[in-house]
Amino acid sequence: MSDSFDLGEPPQPATRAPDAAYRVLARKYRPQTFSELIGQDAMVQTLGNAIKRDRLAHAFLMTGVRGVGKTSTARLIAKALNCIGPDGQGGPTIDPCGVCEPCRAIAEGRFMDVIEMDAASHTGVDDVREIIDASRYSAVSARFKIYIIDEVHMLTKNAFNALLKTLEEPPAHVKFLFATTEVNKVPVTVLSRCQRFDLRRISAEQLAAHFAWVSEQEGVVAEPEALMLIARAAEGSARDGLSILDQAIAHGSLDGAGVTADAVRQMLGLSDRGAVRDLLGLILDTDAAGALASLRRQYDYGVDPVSVLRSLMETVHGITLTKVGTPPDAAQPMEERAARADWAAALSFPSLHRLWQLFLKGHDEVAKAALPIEAAEMALLRAIHASSLPDPGELARQIASGAPVATIAAPAAPTPAPAPAPEPVATGPVFPDTFEALVNRLDDSGSIAIAARLRHSARVVSYAPPEIVLSGSRPISADTLAEFGAALKALTQQAWRVTMADAPGEPTLREMQDAADAANKQRYMDSPMMKAAREAFPDAELETWPGQRSNA
Template identity: 75%
Template sequence: MADTLDMDAPPPFDLPMAAPVAPAPAPEAYRVLARKYRPQTFRQLIGQDAMVQTLGNAIKRDRLAHAFLMTGVRGVGKTSTARLIAKALNCVGPDGQGGPTIDPCGQCEPCRAIAEGRHIDVIEMDAASHTGVDDVREIIEASRYAAVAARFKIYIIDEVHMLSKNAFNALLKTLEEPPAHVKFLFATTEVNKVPITVLSRCQRFDLRRIPAEKLAEHFAKVCAAEGVTAEGEALALIARAAEGSARDGLSILDQAIAHAGLEGGGVSAEAVRQMLGLSDRGAVRDLFGLLLGGDAGGALASLRRQYDHGVDPVSVLRALMEMVHGVTLAKVGGADDPAQALEEREARRDWATRLSFPVLHRLWQLMLKGHDEVAQAALPIEAAEMALLRVIHASQLPDPGELARRIAEGGALAAPPAPAPAPAAPPVAPVSLIPADFPAMVEALDAANQLALVARLRQGARLVRYAPPELVFSGSRPMSADTLAELASALKTLTRQVWKITLDDVPGEPTLNEAEAAADEARRQAMLKTELVQAAMAAFPDAELVWNSQRSSM
């Protein structure tokens, strides 16, 4: 007989039933700081107070435009502003009875849906990937229908300048006379590429670059919210590197926090410099002082130390340009940058009292030229060294104003004085290196390939006295200061001796060109007096003596 199963009998083993185990919640994905701290209200939108005030007044007075255009550099809040305007226009308040407001509540369903990017009546389109007329035609067709769950149907078109010409033309009529329930919000970084016909139909807001001090304050609040310690100088460095863009600055700060986490400390200025490849401000001040002091060896060694620490040579030149600019602003009485260290401000004020405007302008031009050369050079560090040597050489040249004063006073216009010699007797140039007279000196310069200088001397130099190593020219026909300084330098190279060049208010001798022309004319007159030439002129009364001054013959 087969066994039967008693359904009412207890099971053979009385095991406790385990409670169902709920799956562990997935960890929330990390959001970068630029997304996490995106402005959710107009109060959180930093650096755009004028625009916020204009929008607030327009909402209060019910003078809302049908199309807005936000323009500015990347990361200043164009798309965020468009979303905030969408929230402001569609907010209904916590009780559901509110109207358009410059302070959306952030609690009602429209505010939350717009913030999360899921509102059915707020449509965002990236014009970079939807450039054609068909994409715009879809917007035109959909704009005819009323909003489903909001007060206004909002179209946010990012990078609107990427739309094609035909797409812009298709949008014009709807943009000029849209339905009452539709608002267009455009954002672009290149407003010059937007057709003027579109610009004329929009209310335009130019979002400004965010000042560095406001960015630094914002980054400090972000660090406090994230529980991260950061040096004030580090945040100032990040703010300057962001160049007015909050998004760029938050991305750099994100990277700096990650770096600090690996190092086990807060965000330090030194770590930010290494991360961004920036020069240490103290090293830049030292290098700038060496340049002004004419210490070529010390300047090159300082540059190499920074290069060995991973600093880009272009960054060094850029930092030196910032230094020259800062000293110039300090000289004109500009306000101090609160983000700078105290020793930085004191050093700039000290240099401002010792450097003239012509010197600062010349330094700026030299630094700017060096920066461009290094940026394009195949050998950046070598190009940077040559640029610094050029700055040192130029710093030792007399000021143009000083040269003009010396010319007016008839003073010496020699090359920059050489370092003081040792106590031993100064070396004397061999006699063979010193030309016998002024024409021989000009010939020697010509042989040394100083062609441009020789041409100016032959044309304009009226000699008063030639007594090597001294030259005196007539001041009645002044020569340029550059020519005199160039002559002093060339003679020093040619004769290995420093020459003293002065001007005297006397007529002086004729220039070499004038003397040669006079001698040539004398030879021509002598030739006309010869019997052969006179006989030829008598036989041919209309004949003319053609004189070749190069060959001194007919």
């Protein structure tokens, strides 16, 4: 690729030598044609079809993360719309020639009819008013007068409102090209007037291939693994990746080693993949001392503890994908793929999901911790402890296969101790057989308050309907007894005699219920399945169990 063009840079004086000033790779290898714009094939195809069919919009909005080519795309569109070809007779084309005067002038940033404005430093309505006033005049020497507004979301609300009318119905010779990283801050009224292109993050594979080409052009030997590390660190941004590559070339230029993976890891503070695999192996082997020593070694080499947790998360994620059956990444070393395949065969999905959650929680804690390395050590120890615990589902299956767990049913709730059999009633209506049945009938009939007080306080000395002798766990007032007698008369249509006696009496209905629940829980805790579960999880607590009754 020729480096004679520098978009947006003033032309160099003719007397200056070509190599008088070094240009960073991000500027030197800025795309000069749409074919050099990597990772945005869908947008290029759409623009090409629009140009061929003469269906050009009057305003375009390019959005995406940093470094994916938004401003470069805007400049390329300006060249494509104003290119006249080598013979001066050409029209708009998706493949601008790059040699005609408009193409060269736009590339060198000196074309009068392509006005580029940074909205971050020109935010007010007065700046927009200048654009509106100037847009009324025809282009000086070009087919279209093009306004490129970078970081358009920085315009004020009034500036956006002032632009709306011109943006909706601009003169035929005017095109607007907007670029922004925060499209959510652009008003909907502006978005609806633009043809929007969402530029995608560039894949790591495409970035690595591009960096390999740049290294070849620069005469630098670069290891493929080093380029892949740079591509992943760039997070989809070509500019970020080229800046890192520039730094890596400078890092290795003195010893002539080129760009190596070890140098890139050291420069970026990344964990060595082999060290990460060793660390994960120590965690799975529950070797706490070895894991902490491995972490400290990486920390002493300058590796950020957050980077270690991130690398462990990436490894667990890769193992999970391998277990699912996702094709392996061709850019990974063979030993990495082999290790992930072995772990995928040995670890279950629940174990992998548990490791992921533990490392994710540890990553967040380390990122916020005042003592990062100490927090990282505690996160690893937590993961080591958890990795030694059996999976609850697998534990249940093992217990079921080794003991007749399938036949172990939840113990039935014991019935309260029966009250003394009531004396037979010679004549009269049929009364409930027990005091508990009588209280339940009161509850069902709507006398809820009376039933609740009797259930919690009354001890039965004798129950011989229509006579009841009670004693109280707590004093029972005369009013309560009177209300009880009235409720019984309304329920059975017969007068009852309710008296108090200074005698122990039976336990209250509530006490009998609590005793039954305690016995039920104890029988459940003594079952073989629960004993095995408590041995595996000694800190676990049983909150509910089959047959437990409501405390209401």
